[in-house]
Amino acid sequence: MSFLPLPWLLRRKKRMMRGPWLLDRKGALQKPSSLGQQNYHTLLEECLKNERLFEDELFPADVRSIGTGPLLQKLPQKIHWKRPYELHKAPVFSSANKKRLALCQGVIEDCWFLAAVEALTFHQDILFKVVPQNQSFERKKYAGIFHFKFWHFGEWVDVVVDDRLPVNEEGHLVFLSSVYKNLFWGALLEKAYAKLCGSYEDLQIGQVSEALVDFTGGVNMTIKLAEAPPDLWEIMTRATYSRSLMGCQTHAAPVRVLPNGLVAGHAYTVTGIRKVTCKHGPENLVRLRNPWGKVEWKGDWSDSSGKWELLSPKEKILLRRNSDDGEFWMSLQDFQAHFVYLMICKLTPDLMSQESGKKWRCSMQFGRWVKGSTAGGRRKAHRDRFWMNPQYLLKVLQGNGSKRSLYSCSVLVSLIQKHNSTHRNRRPHFHIGLSIYKLTQEYYDSNNKLPPAFFAGNAPLNSPLFVNDREVTQDFRLLPGSYVIVPSTSEPQQESEFVLRVFSRNHSLHELGGDSNSVLSREIVDKHEDWEDFFAKYFLQYPEINAVQLQRILNNVTWTNLQNYGLRFSLDACRSILSLLDLNSTGTLSIQEFRSLWKKLLIYQGEHYSYTVWCSGTELYLCTIKWYRFQEVFQKNDIHQTGALEQGELYTAMQEIGISLSNELCRLSTFRYGEPDLKIRFENFACLMLRVELMMEAFHNMSKDGKGMYLQESEWMMMTLYS
Structure with missing residues (x-):
């Protein structure tokens, strides 16, 4: 990635001391008066044309943007405002190769905001709407200006900021930062949200639900866990598979960090749920993350808990994370006992209903x-x-x-x-x-x-x-x-x-x-209600499905964009997929395990939500959003439209999904998963992607330093023979 030479950047900076502007109808520059009048593309084009770095006078790089309240008492004695290229020699806006949960809270008490951001990272299509991805520090695109989009009281608002960020004398960010020191999308997103709210001070104290609605335009539902309905687990399951975002909050207490490892009066992100099979029966687990990026639960199902020995070796390896990264598991019973509220942001309003209608x-x-x-x-x-x-x-x-x-x-x-x-x-x-x-x-x-x-x-x-x-x-x-x-x-x-x-x-x-x-x-x-209805009906008849049933389902799907290539899943491919997703080693897939596969393969094949908005009978706005993963990535990189990927195309496809493998591993993958001509068809591409994701997840969970890991012989044999 190339960056602007420092002298060129300084020339831009000197020319930009006049502050922000907009073009009026006659082409003259005028100062914006509100958020809505700062047009990002107009400002960026003008900055690039005049070789100037953008400086936002509406949210200046001084104490006015920080605030006037208690937050000032928490700041270092001296604050400097610096741009990312002054803090790192190779700054990046975002990266598909970085781990998802990599943000750390600063001195602001905005754990509620950060918990919502981390929930957002589980849905890339929503994340990319809030954080537009066509932004970078590359020379041809960089002018010190970035923009973010929030749903603000009924309408989407585009918020423009410059990239001057407050740092201490050592050059460390005072507010939100990333464990990857060259990654800045999180810090800039926090700055844009602070501008929307009035100042950084205005981010002090809040509810996860508020930020979730601002990120999505969804509908909030708050459950008081002490009075939770008996079907709480079913509600959380439907929330997980209906693309809802979830956060929660602990009880307030005089002590900040409790003996059990939880932080009192603190917001957490719900990052997943899982029903596991113990020796004594099933157990419902909830996975949570502390926005601090450290300090974890110490009770049952924590990283060091003996409860993990009750699971099969494979399930233990793939679920347990033995590192202090702020993410941990706990039982649903402990979750209800130690947390006061569960907040669910519904992107569609049918979370509490199981009706099979087509439109809302x-x-x-x-x-x-x-x-x-x-x-x-x-x-x-x-x-x-x-x-x-x-x-x-x-x-x-x-x-x-x-x-x-x-x-x-x-x-x-x-x-x-x-x-x-x-x-x-x-x-x-x-x-x-x-x-x-x-x-x-x-x-x-x-x-x-x-x-x-x-x-x-x-x-x-x-x-x-x-x-x-x-x-x-x-x-x-x-x-x-x-x-x-x-x-x-x-x-x-x-x-x-x-x-x-x-x-x-x-x-x-x-x-x-x-x-x-x-x-x-x-x-x-x-349109996803069609296959949700299918889930309910099929698994009511077959609570667990085997490889033959999986093959029947996959080969009866209408693969809209791949049907011309004779796509068929072989029984061997279905056995491989089943063994990869069968975490509790039953030889079958439960509805939860099958949904995981369905989410990767099927809902991304052009399923979409279509919004039509009208006022007084006159249509104003039409927007179609598509989410994609394996199928669209496969198609995009099948340059010659042959229905198969060559080695170079496979390497590019993996990079796009966020998987970095060496050229040698890609070459070996074409030997293992390719046809005699060393080209990989979609059904084998899907098997390969599932295996790579599984192996990478297992490595990160087992490795304490990210460089190596230790496995017992039984664990090694389980991972190599049945996966």
């Missing part, structure tokens, strides 16, 4: 509570004012494709409060909640706000829960018909803007007493 519709309304007008407070304490709150007519319609919908429909309602302050922590959150009422016949044809008499004579269908969080969500099962949603603060005369979102299979929403054409709706076409 999301309607979004922007409103506000105003003193003396629409800030009426909650019904229980302020009956005479409650009717003043904004009211929204919800019509739940039939025909959503579910048999169960003939009787009731799943409806999810989300309410997000938005203060006018440009600083996230300058104003505390109000206690907010929402109530939903069944509309009576006498008010069916009226578009006016419901009068006090309606609320005096009708009780809400739910028990409104008022919480002082940014977002509150509630799930309902409603019969087709007309309803009224009333969002409110706990006390009257509390002013704030809000965003109301309603998800269901089929509905309409508009404000009573307002403009009925101001509805902003979105359809989410979720």
Whole structure:
């Protein structure tokens, strides 16, 4: 990777002291007044043209961007602002070859933010939307400017920052950093989020759920673990396989680090779940990571726990991580006992429902509570004012494709409060909640706000829960018909803007007493429900599948982009795949093990979510997002479109996935997995990729220094003979 010579960079820097700008309609430069007016591509082009390094006056490299509160007391005596090329001779923005979990928290108490970032890294397509990848420190592209995208109260906002970062006198980053000293995407992402929130100080203290929603535009669900539903494990399983992001928080305590290794009042990332087979029976395990990158749980199923001896050698090798990297396993029972909240950010709203419909519709309304007008407070304490709150007519319609919908429909309602302050922590959150009422016949044809008499004579269908969080969500099962949603603060005369979102299979929403054409709706076409429905039906009949059944499934899939090459999985290939994924050594695949294969092979073959947004009947926006892995990487590198990869193409494909093997190993791989002409077809390419990932994971788990490892003879034989 090439970088700008230092003298050339310094020439750029001198020319950029005037600060940021934008081109107006006449082509003249003008200073932006808000985040939305800083156009990244315009600024980058102008910087490159004039050989200037970008300096952001909206978020300057001084104490104004850090803040004025307690954070200042934690900083080193002297702070310097330096660009990455001044901190490392070969800085990189991001790298596919680096380990996923490589970020470390700085002096800011923003473990909630970092826990959300690490959850984000499990979904590359979402990560790349937040962190655009066409950015680097290469000479032709570098101008000291970077940008990131956040979902901010109902819309995606592009946030531009320069790359000047605060460091101490030794040149170490004061805030978020990476274990790889030349990697800077995390530090720049934190700076962009600090700018969005007002300052670095405004990142102090928060909830994982807040950052998860800002990264995805998803819907938050918080479970108090002391009162968790009996099907908690099933909820977490559905969350894992429906691409939801999860974080959690420990109980507060006077001691920072508890004797059991957990940090009190601290946010963690849920990085995985696994049902293992012990000698005494199955056990549900949860994998967590401390954003500090160190300090781990010391109880059952920790790195040094004797519980691992209850597993098969293969399962122990592939799950246990014997290093102080902040990541650890614990039982579901211990998780519920030692953590207070589990936060799940749902990218589709059907986590709590197992309906088999095809579409979700999301309607979004922007409103506000105003003193003396629409800030009426909650019904229980302020009956005479409650009717003043904004009211929204919800019509739940039939025909959503579910048999169960003939009787009731799943409806999810989300309410997000938005203060006018440009600083996230300058104003505390109000206690907010929402109530939903069944509309009576006498008010069916009226578009006016419901009068006090309606609320005096009708009780809400739910028990409104008022919480002082940014977002509150509630799930309902409603019969087709007309309803009224009333969002409110706990006390009257509390002013704030809000965003109301309603998800269901089929509905309409508009404000009573307002403009009925101001509805902003979105359809989410979720094609993955087809194969989710297949999972449920097939594994209900066959709880465990063998190699023959696996072959039957794979050869009955319509491989849209590879069908012209006669793709067929041989029984030997299916036996190899089964042995790789069969962690508990039963000779079969469970639904969980099969989902792991399905995720790598099938959902990445062009499955997509299609968003269509319209306002007053006029289509405004259409976006299709695709996720890909093995199949698309194979196709992309099959340059001659022969349905097979040559050695050089295999090497490039591995690099793209993030696997670095030597040319010699790639050559040997073509001998082992290739046809007589030394070309690798897709079914063998998939086997090879699965094996490489498995072996790399086993090595990293067993190696304490990343250079070597020690195996007992039984463990070595297990890994070599049955994998």
